[in-house]
Every structure is written in C-alpha cells, then in structure tokens.
Amino acid sequence: MSPSNRCIMHIDCNSAFLAFSAAHRLQQGDSLDLRTIPSAVGGNPETRHGIILAKSIPCKAFNIQTGETLHAAFQKCPTLVIVPPDYPLYVKCSNAMMEIIKDFSPAYQKFSIDEIFLDYTNMQKHFGHPVDAAHKIKDRIKNELGFTVSIGISSNKLLAKMASDLKKPDAVTTLYPEEMAQKMWPLDIQDLFMIGPCTAPKLRAMGINTIGELAAADLNLIRYRLKSHGELIYNYAHGIEASLVHTGKHIDMKGIGNSSVIPFDVDDRLTAHQILLSLTETVAMRLRDAACVARLISVSVRDTNFRTYSHQRKIFSATDSTNEIYRIARDLFDEAWQGEALRHFGVRVSELCSNEFQQTSFFDDVHKEKNQALDRAIDSLRFRFGSTSVHRAGFLNSGIKPLMGGIGSTDEMSVMTSIL
DNA sequence: TCTGGGGTCCTAGGACCC
DNA sequence: TCTGGGGTCCTAGGACCC
Numbered sequence: 001m002s003p004s005n006r007c008i009m010h011i012d013c014n015s016a017f018l019a020f021s022a023a024h025r026l027q028q029g030d031s032l033d034l035r036t037i038p039s040a041v042g043g044n045p046e047t048r049h050g051i052i053l054a055k056s057i058p059c060k061a062f063n064i065q066t067g068e069t070l071h072a073a074f075q076k077c078p079t080l081v082i083v084p085p086d087y088p089l090y091v092k093c094s095n096a097m098m099e100i101i102k103d104f105s106p107a108y109q110k111f112s113i114d115e116i117f118l119d120y121t122n123m124q125k126h127f128g129h130p131v132d133a134a135h136k137i138k139d140r141i142k143n144e145l146g147f148t149v150s151i152g153i154s155s156n157k158l159l160a161k162m163a164s165d166l167k168k169p170d171a172v173t174t175l176y177p178e179e180m181a182q183k184m185w186p187l188d189i190q191d192l193f194m195i196g197p198c199t200a201p202k203l204r205a206m207g208i209n210t211i212g213e214l215a216a217a218d219l220n221l222i223r224y225r226l227k228s229h230g231e232l233i234y235n236y237a238h239g240i241e242a243s244l245v246h247t248g249k250h251i252d253m254k255g256i257g258n259s260s261v262i263p264f265d266v267d268d269r270l271t272a273h274q275i276l277l278s279l280t281e282t283v284a285m286r287l288r289d290a291a292c293v294a295r296l297i298s299v300s301v302r303d304t305n306f307r308t309y310s311h312q313r314k315i316f317s318a319t320d321s322t323n324e325i326y327r328i329a330r331d332l333f334d335e336a337w338q339g340e341a342l343r344h345f346g347v348r349v350s351e352l353c354s355n356e357f358q359q360t361s362f363f364d365d366v367h368k369e370k371n372q373a374l375d376r377a378i379d380s381l382r383f384r385f386g387s388t389s390v391h392r393a394g395f396l397n398s399g400i401k402p403l404m405g406g407i408g409s410t411d412e413m414s415v416m417t418s419i420l
Numbered sequence: 421t422c423t424g425g426g427g428t429c430c431t432a433g434g435a436c437c438c
Numbered sequence: 439t440c441t442g443g444g445g446t447c448c449t450a451g452g453a454c455c456c
Contacts, residue, residue: 045422065422067424112455229429314449405425
C-alpha cells in the first residue's frame with residue numbers, strides 16, 4: 001500500500017475542557033449551557049494558577065485568549081464565567097470518546113487528552129465512505145457524550161490534523177494532497193503545525209507569510225536559517241509526513257515529570273526540600289506504576305522574575321525508589337539554587353527502561369530491598385485507600401501538599417510527540 | 421493583577437578519549 | 439614544549455505541542 005492510499009482521520013474536541021465541563025453540568029441537571037455564554041475553564045489566582053485553560057466560542061468576540069491571565073480576561077469581559085478544572089472528569093470524557101472511535105477501526109492513536117488519530121485504511125467495506133464514517137463518529141460522540149468534535153480526513157496524519165482545524169465546531173473536512181493549494185497554502189504561516197511564536201517571526205523576516213510561500217521557498221535557505229526544524233516545516237508545508245498511527249497500547253514513555261507553581265514564594269531550603277519530596281512522591285509512584293526505572297534525574301525551578309533554570313544528573317544504576325530520587329533531586333537543587341525566592345518547582349525522570357532487568361551495583365544502598373518493599377507497600381495502600389491515606393510525617397503542618405501533581409492513571413494515556 | 425502542567429525533540433558547548 | 443581532528447557523552451536551555 002503506497003502512503004498516498006492511506007486514509008487517516010484526526011478527531012479533535014472543540015474547546016475540550018470547557019465542553020467537557022459544560023456537558024457534565026447539563027447532565028447534572030444544570031439548565032445553563034456554558035458554551036452559549038462567555039465562559040472559560042480557569043485556575044485560581046489566589047494560588048497563582050490564574051490563567052485561562054479553555055474558553056467558550058462566545059469569548060472570541062471579546063478576544064479572550066487561552067493562556068492569558070484571568071485578570072486580563074475579566075478586563076476584556078467583566079461578565080466572564082469561570083469554572084475550575086476537573087482533570088478526572090476530562091480523563092473520563094477522553095476515554096469515553098476513544099471507546100466510540102475504536103468501534104470504527106482497530107488502529108487508533110491517542111495523541112493528547114482531546115485528540116485521536118484513526119487509521120481508516122481498508123475500513124470502507126465496514127463503515128462506508130470516509131466522509132460518511134466521520135459523520136457517524138462525530139454524531140455518535142455528540143449524541144452519546146454531549147460534546148462536539150471536528151474531524152479531518154486525509155492520506156497522512158499531518159494533513160488530517162490540519163484538516164480538522166479548517167472547520168470548527170462539529171464538522172468534517174477533507175484535506176487531500178490535491179486540495180492543499182486551495183485549502184492550506186493560503187493560510188497564515190503560524191497555522192502550520194510546528195510553527196510557533198518563535199519560528200513565525202523568523203519566517204516573516206524572510207518574506208514568508210503564508211504556508212504556500214513556505215512551500216515555494218528555497219529549501220537550502222530554510223535549512224540554513226532553521227536547521228532540521230526548517231526542513232521539517234518545509235516538508236509539512238508540502239503535506240509530506242509519513243508517520244504511522246501508533247496503535248500499540250504501550251507507547252514507550254520517554255520521561256515522567258511533575259511540576260507546580262507554589263502558592264507562595266519559597267526562599268528557605270527546608271521548604272524547597274519538602275516541595276521536591278512531594279513532587280518526587282508522585283513521579284516515583286508513576287514510574288513504578290509504569291514498571292520502569294530511570295537513569296536521569298532533573299530538577300527545574302523558576303524564580304520570581306520568571307527566570308527558569310535546571311540541573312540534572314545521570315546515575316549509575318537506574319532506580320524507581322522515592323527515597324533515592326528524592327536524595328538526588330535535593331542534591332541537584334542545593335547545587336543549583338542561588339538563594340533567590342522561587343515560585344515554581346519541577347522534578348522529572350527520564351532515560352527510562354523496564355524494571356525487569358534492573359542492574360545492581362556493588363555500591364547500591366544496603367537498604368535498597370527494604371526501600372523497595374516500603375515503596376510498594378505505600379503504593380498499594382494509596383491505591384486501595386486513596387492517595388491521601390499515607391504520607392510522610394514531615395508534611396504535617398507544613399502547608400505543603402504531600403503529593404503534588406500527577407493527573408489520574410497512566411493507563412493507555414499515550415504521549416504527545418512533536419513529531420507526529 | 422500578573423504569567424499552568426504535561427510532554428518531546430533539537431542544539432550548542434564542554435569534557436573526554438583515541 | 440607545542441600541537442591535530444573526530445567521535446561520543448553529558449548538561450543546559452530553548453522551541454514546539456496540547
């Protein structure tokens with residue numbers, strides 16, 4: 001089968017978080033549909049989480065942007081209704097949507113919490129023409145789950161994704177290679193997947209303002225200015241992209257991390273250590289849940305001036321131990337911190353491998369086995385009785401949550417990649 | 421009244437080895 | 439005492455996605 005004979009769909013939820021919350025409220029008996037008024041899912045400014053995460057379509061008239069502060073949004077629209085995020089609900093909605101979609105093909109890839117790729121190649125005999133099948137998918141999601149999606153259809157993932165963006169909400173759109181000139185090339189350069197706020201100005205400075213102009217540009221010049229990323233977006237502008245719909249249940253994770261803004265400025269070492277421990281608890285739990293061990297530990301912080309820096313270390317033998325990861329994270333922090341007030345902390349582990357053939361070192365902690373047993377015992381208690389059932393005495397009265405970050409379960413929640 | 425959290429990938433520079 | 443170039447690994451930071 002030649003690549004151009006593939007049939008790929010991209011299913012994209014419209015205003016996902018807001019739509020999920022709105023649909024849920026209607027199901028709970030609320031008479032107001034948040035999607036019909038200027039409304040948004042947003043954080044809590046008092047805990048310094050005050051940004052817009054998702055907005056309703058009526059917000060467009062007020063020029064409210066995702067990612068901007070609630071304060072700025074209220075300036076634009078004083079009647080704006082804000083609802084708090086509900087991540088467990090979003091995971092449920094996402095999974096329910098996938099259950100419907102997988103009725104239409106065994107080959108599907110969860111790309112993010114609100115986007116799925118479906119390989120519809122060879123499925124016509126079962127569900128008909130791709131456009132008809134897409135309408136069936138879209139309507140089933142609307143009728144059964146109460147929110148709308150936009151579906152793009154093409155011969156590869158990039159064009160399918162671009163297609164789903166062309167018409168919103170509640171729409172089905174094709175963007176086959178022969179339609180690029182008409183449907184995609186007139187679009188602004190920043191509408192192309194993988195051209196962000198940093199690359200767009202560089203292209204504009206070269207006189208390239210539309211996707212079509214990028215497609216017509218000199219590849220050597222683009223490559224010279226933008227290196228391999230230049231070649232990538234040049235190919236995308238021509239609709240060239242050949243990655244597979246990764247069906248495997250187990251997409252290998254490259255890393256696991258938690259990070260959080262702290263509601264107050266942190267300027268003492270002890271508090272910083274507690275925060276790192278709290279972040280490490282969830283990171284290590286997710287690591288063990290994925291049956292992995294990690295070889296690279298990194299810590300990142302952001303100060304009150306929004307300067308971010310990080311410090312990382314490769315360790316000799318990979319680990320999944322909360323205590324071990326914490327000890328390294330703490331050392332990394334102590335080495336990097338210059339004493340200024342901090343507002344944001346992150347702990348991340350990467351270079352993962354299966355814990356099956358864990359290499360042991362002569363120098364390993366003699367308490368290693370005891371530590372492992374303790375980690376597993378705590379994991380199972382938290383699994384059975386909830387994540388708040390067990391935590392360390394050090395957190396009592398500290399004002400810091402014992403377990404920070406880490407949404408839901410890792411089950412089948414595959415990872416988004418910048419390369420499709 | 422400020423500015424989230426989860427990821428992936430790429431590049432540059434220095435260390436180190438041959 | 440002065441001198442090379444290539445390859446690989448490690449680390450920090452930045453760009454992009456949702």
